[in-house]
Amino acid sequence: MLIDRACTQLQSAIGVTAGPVHARTFRHHLGIPQYELGHGRILAEVAAAERRHPGLFVTGNAFRGVGTNACTADAERVTDAVVTYVRSTMPEASPARLASTPRAFE
Numbered sequence: 743m744l745i746d747r748a749c750t751q752l753q754s755a756i757g758v759t760a761g762p763v764h765a766r767t768f769r770h771h772l773g774i775p776q777y778e779l780g781h782g783r784i785l786a787e788v789a790a791a792e793r794r795h796p797g798l799f800v801t802g803n804a805f806r807g808v809g810t811n812a813c814t815a816d817a818e819r820v821t822d823a824v825v826t827y828v829r830s831t832m833p834e835a836s837p838a839r840l841a842s843t844p845r846a847f848e
C-alpha cells in the first residue's frame with residue numbers, strides 16, 4: 743500500500759510509470775519520536791531539570807517538534823541560551839569568540 747502510494751506520487755511528480763525492480767517497506771519505529779498524551783508534562787519536567795542544573799541544555803526532536811524546521815528553531819533557541827549562560831558564567835571568555843558562535847540561520 744505505501745509502495746503503491748509512493749509509485750503514484752512519483753508518477754505525478756516526475757512522470758515515472760515503471761514499477762520498482764525492488765521495493766521494501768521499512769518503518770523507522772525508533773527514528774521519529776511519537777509524542778504521547780502527557781508530552782506537555784514531560785516538557786515541563788525537562789525545563790525544571792534545566793533550571794535545577796544550570797548549564798544543562800536540552801534540545802532535539804524528542805521535545806518541541808520532530809521536523810527539521812522545528813529542530814533547527816529549537817536549536818537556535820538553545821544556542822542563544824548557551825551563549826547567554828557562558829557570557830554570564832565566564833566573563834573572561836572572549837567577546838569576539840562568543841560573537842562568532844555559529845547560529846543556524848544568519
Ligand SMILES: Cc1cc2nc3c(=O)[nH]c(=O)nc-3n(C[C@H](O)[C@H](O)[C@H](O)COP(=O)(O)OP(=O)(O)OC[C@H]3O[C@@H](n4cnc5c(N)ncnc54)[C@H](O)[C@@H]3O)c2cc1C
Pocket residue numbers: 770773774801802803804808809810811813
Ligand atoms: C527516515 C526519516 C525521514 C525524515 N524525513 C523528514 C522530512 O522529510 N522532513 C522533516 O522536516 N523531517 C524529517 N525527518 C525528521 C527529522 O529529520 C529529524 O527529526 C531531525 O533531523 C532530528 O534532529 P535532531 O537534531 O533531534 O537529531 P539528529 O539529526 O539525529 O542529530 C543528532 C546528532 O547527534 C549525534 N550524536 C548522537 N549521539 C551522540 C553522542 N553520544 N555524542 C556526540 N554526538 C552524538 C548524531 O550523530 C547526530 O549527528 C525524518 C526522519 C527520519 C528518521
